Amino acid sequence: MRANLELQPVREWDHLRGFSNLFWKENRGWWRTHLWWINMILWSGALGGLIAMIAFIVPQLAAAIDDPNVAAAGGPIAFGLEMGRSVFFEVGTMAMAVGAVVLSQDAVLQEKQLGLTEWLLAKPVTRRSYLLAKLCANLLAILIFLIALPAIVAYGLLSLRAGGPLQVLPFLIGVTMIAVHTTFYLTLTLMAGAVFQTRIPILGLSLGVLFGGNVLVGFLQPAAYLTPWMLGKLANLIDGTQSIPPAMILAPTAATLVWSVVFILAGIRKLDKTEF
Numbered sequence: 280m281r282a283n284l285e286l287q288p289v290r291e292w293d294h295l296r297g298f299s300n301l302f303w304k305e306n307r308g309w310w311r312t313h314l315w316w317i318n319m320i321l322w323s324g325a326l327g328g329l330i331a332m333i334a335f336i337v338p339q340l341a342a343a344i345d346d347p348n349v350a351a352a353g354g355p356i357a358f359g360l361e362m363g364r365s366v367f368f369e370v371g372t373m374a375m376a377v378g379a380v381v382l383s384q385d386a387v388l389q390e391k392q393l394g395l396t397e398w399l400l401a402k403p404v405t406r407r408s409y410l411l412a413k414l415c416a417n418l419l420a421i422l423i424f425l426i427a428l429p430a431i432v433a434y435g436l437l438s439l440r441a442g443g444p445l446q447v448l449p450f451l452i453g454v455t456m457i458a459v460h461t462t463f464y465l466t467l468t469l470m471a472g473a474v475f476q477t478r479i480p481i482l483g484l485s486l487g488v489l490f491g492g493n494v495l496v497g498f499l500q501p502a503a504y505l506t507p508w509m510l511g512k513l514a515n516l517i518d519g520t521q522s523i524p525p526a527m528i529l530a531p532t533a534a535t536l537v538w539s540v541v542f543i544l545a546g547i548r549k550l551d552k553t554e555f
Contacts, residue, residue, distance in 0.1 A: 297404030297409070302415055305415075319424050326371050330433050333359070337362060338358045361519070367429075369511045372510065373511065375429075384478060385478070388478060392476075410547050414465070452514070453517050466538075466539040468485045470545050471485060492508040496509060504527075507535040508531075510531055510535065
């Protein structure tokens with residue numbers, strides 16, 4: 280009984296004091312609630328079902344009406360693979376970013392509104408630990424449920440459509456680019472949560488960058504190298520084994536990672552300057 284009442288010392292770096300406890304708190308919000316299985320079924324089922332329909336059913340219908348795109352692609356199988364890849368890597372990339380924004384919009388905001396942030400930061404906890412714990416826990420869950428599991432389903436369906444396993448490396452590179460893209464919007468949303476006091480500007484900023492950026496890049500082509508807006512399309516081209524100059528891949532990927540770090544640092548700085 281006495282052992283249960285004794286405080287257990289935790290050895291942590293002073294600059295990240297409280298991180299481990301906060302990380303496990305955030306993890307419990309995923310793994311000890313309904314969130315994990317709902318998102319597992321939702322994302323794998325929705326994307327898998329859409330890919331199955333596009334890859335297996337649509338090509339047959341298109342071939343029945345003599346759609347010239349079927350012949351141009353090389354037949355119903357090739358057409359189905361092309362369309363299935365496009366759904367996963369382009370439509371899926373956008374959907375996963377929206378999912379990351381929706382799932383993380385209240386991560387900081389709700390606790391600020393409830394006074395929980397003030398209570399937590401009154402403990403021996405650094406403010407950077409508070410935000411980094413939210414980033415790590417949410418990123419882990421999002422990578423598993425929104426990206427990894429749907430990617431496994433997509434790979435299986437596309438391989439089934441192709442009649443054999445697809446090349447693994449190009450597919451993994453494409454999935455990695457989706458992960459980088461999704462991380463950008465997760466960090467942007469967490470930063471917005473630290474800055475704003477209501478949900479509307481958080482969603483407005485994050486979703487505005489997502490949808491507005493994809494429109495803007497059509498008019499301002501150089502922005503494609505400094506933003507995540509072309510990553511989905513590039514991932515699709517890579518998985519389609521098309522030859523792409525390395526600079527077109529590395530530049531936007533590196534820039535997106537840099538932006539993600541900047542967002543988290545900006546969020547930490549905002550918390551450091553906020554008096555609770």
